[in-house]
Amino acid sequence: MIDVLPPFTLYLLGALLLPFLPKGHVRGLLTIVVPVVGAWWIWSAPEGLHGQMTWMGLEMVWMRVDKLAVVFGLVFSLAAFLAALYAWHLRDTVQQVATLLYAGSAIGAVFAGDLVTLFLFWEGTAIASVFLIWARRTEGAYATGMRYLVIQISSGVILLGGLVLQYHDTGSIAFEAMTLGSLGTWAIFLSFGIKCAFPLLHDWLQDAYPAATVTGTVVLSAFTTKLAVYALARGFPGTEILIYIGAVMALFPFVYALIENDLRRVMVYSLNIQLGYMVVGVGIGTELALNGAAAHAFTGILYKALLFMGLGAVLFRTGTAKASELGGLYKTMPVTMVLCVIGAASISAFPLFSGFISKSLILSAAAHEHHNIVWAMLLAASAGALIHTGIKIPYFAFFGADSGKRPKEAPAHMLLAMGLTAALCIGLGVFPSVLYDMLPYEVDYDVYTTTHVITQLQLLLFSALGFALLMKAGIFPMPQRSVTLSSDWTYRKAGPAVVWYVGLAVRASWRGTSGLIAKLYADFIKAMHASAGPDGARAANWPTGAMVMNIAILLGIVLVVIFVS
Structure with a gap:
């Protein structure tokens, strides 16, 4: 018997009910009500283990409630609500159902108390989310969705293999802190x-x-990667290798974000950078660092959603998100511009904005644990965030060279969703204790010290000055139509090309070798026929007695071999 049903149940019921409702406001209202009720459900759930059951001898826990799960569950609910409000205009059943199932699966995974339950929801997020890509209904979106699905399903298969090995080694499927060492833990980590x-x-x-x-990009930005951060915080806190992985993540996409023309791709590179901060926090593993990882996931979901909403509104009105095709939009989309700037200030970690109160926790944790090089790398990444996201996106989308486009302002429901998100970004920045009180561990930290504020302002102002000087000198990469190559080129282009050429060489080699063998065999048969065939010289000259003698000798050899064996 399940004592307390997991919040996923509510999202599942909503997804099943939605197709039977008339298209329009009724469906939109359902997609908004479900996350609101779900958030209340999460907030009201008592701490502890609920929904315990035995299945095939395995002890499964459908709902483990603690502060780490609650903070992620609440921000996922909040993200689902804001995304539903932003997508109020949608009349697409596929996207609405996929969004509910995707958000519900992510929340279900957060509260999973065992690896089998985690696996079920892990794959649920993969299957549901791909429909947000396919919903674009283009050939390119279909191909991209297939690649995405292969990667996400592969992640789940590796998780399944890891949990089987972990169960074999320990006899437990509990989803708890693990130490890297066995093949099972390494598979789960991968x-x-x-x-x-x-x-x-x-x-x-x-x-x-x-x-x-x-709208799909807004939803995608909230759940998959943040669920992975939660899983790392739950399963591998204090794993040192994560510190260095996170530090690399925070820096390596910088150049790509700088030269990328598609502003939504710039945002995705920036998302990857922010994930690096969270991974570093999980790797450090102290209470301050884990609080920082959870807080940065919370604020990151909000300001990323705000920026994706702003760019989505631009795409919705102009049909493009390419920097080379935009500019001057502040004239007819001023509200969207202001809200986008608030998101840019938040991701850049300006004081009084949400990114500052979460990023500072991770930087302080790195400094306290004497990871000085990592601290410097994160500080450099913070400066880079201002240039490639905080300035580049608003500048080239709304200012810069005038594109001549004069689109309407974003629809009212989009502005309302962006306005609420912007208010949260500012509210959390001004009143950080609201978020700090929800974090897994007690927070004894004053983010608004003179040192913190002055250090961050100096970093940001000098970064802005650097951007201005680069622009004036004509050195800053200007937007232009281009294709940016990344490591996926190795398996999307180079890999298939190598396989094709190797296959061509193997086929040619096989044809040549098989042809040579066939010719040698034919020549051998021809020679044997000429020598020992019915009309051959050897056959004509051998007397019958000699033939009998040869047969007798061969028979004797066979008998000896049989006797010996």
């Missing part, structure tokens, strides 16, 4: 790393998210 977009495992992120629909 599965989490794929979904978290570790370096060289990240290209699915830049490939898939910009290919989704206007």
Whole structure:
């Protein structure tokens, strides 16, 4: 018997009911009500283990409630609500059902108390989310969705293999802190790393998210990678290798974000960078660092959603998100511009904005644990975030060279969703204790010290000055139509090309070798026939007695061999 049903149940019921409702406001209202009730459900759930059951001898826990799960569950509910409000205009059943199932699966995974339950919801997020890409209904979106699905399902298969090995080694499927060492733990770690977009495992992120629909990208940005951060925080806190993986994640996409023309792809590169901060926090593993990872996931979901909403509104009105085709939109989309700037200030970690109160926790944790090089790398990444996202996106979308486009302002429901998200970004920045009180561990930290504020302002102002000087000198990469190559080129282009050429060489070699063998065999048969055939010289000259003698000798050899064996 299940004592307390997991919140996923509510999302599942909503997804099953939605197709039977008339299209329009009734469906839109359902997609808004479900996450609101779900958030209340999460907030009201008592701490502890609920929904315990035995299945095939395995102890499964459908709902484990603690502060780490609650903070992720609440922000996922909030993201689902804001995304539903932003997508109020949608009349697409596929996207609405997929969004409910996707958000519900992510929340179900957050509260999973065992690896089998985690696996079920892990795959649920993969299957549901791909329809947000396919909903664009283009050939390119279909191909991108297939690549995305292969990667996400592969992550789940690796997780399944890992949990089987873990059960074999320990006799338990509990989803709890693990230590890397066995093959099972390494498989689980790799599965989490794929979904978290570790370096060289990240290209699915830049490939898939910009290919989704206007509203689909907003939804995608909230759940998959943050679920992976939660899984790492739950399963591998304090794992040192994560510190260095996260530091690399925070820096390596910088150049790509700088030169990318598609602003939604710029945002995805920036998302990858922010994930690096969270991974570093999980790797450090102290209470301050884990609080920082959870807080940065919370604020990151909000300001990323705000920026994706702003770019989505631009795409919705102009039909493009390419920097080379935009500019001057502040004239007819001023509200969208202001809200986008608030998102840019938040991701850049300006004081009084949400990114500052979460990023500071991770930087302080790195400094306290004397990870000085990592601290410097994160500080550099923070400066880079201002240039490639905080300035580049608003500048080239709304200012810069005038594109001549004069689109209407974003629809009212989009502005309302962006306005609420912007209010949260500012509210959390001004009143950080609201978020700090929800974090897994007690927070004894003053983010608004003179040192913190002055250090961050100096960093940001000098970064802005650097951007201005680069622009004035004509050195800053200007937007232009281009194709940016990343590591996925190795398996999407180079790999198939190598396989094709190797296959061509093997086929040619096989034809040549088989032809040579066939010719040698034919020549041998011809020679034997000429020598020992019925008309051959050897056959004509051998007397019958000699033939009998040869047969007798061969028979004797056979008998000796049989006797010996």
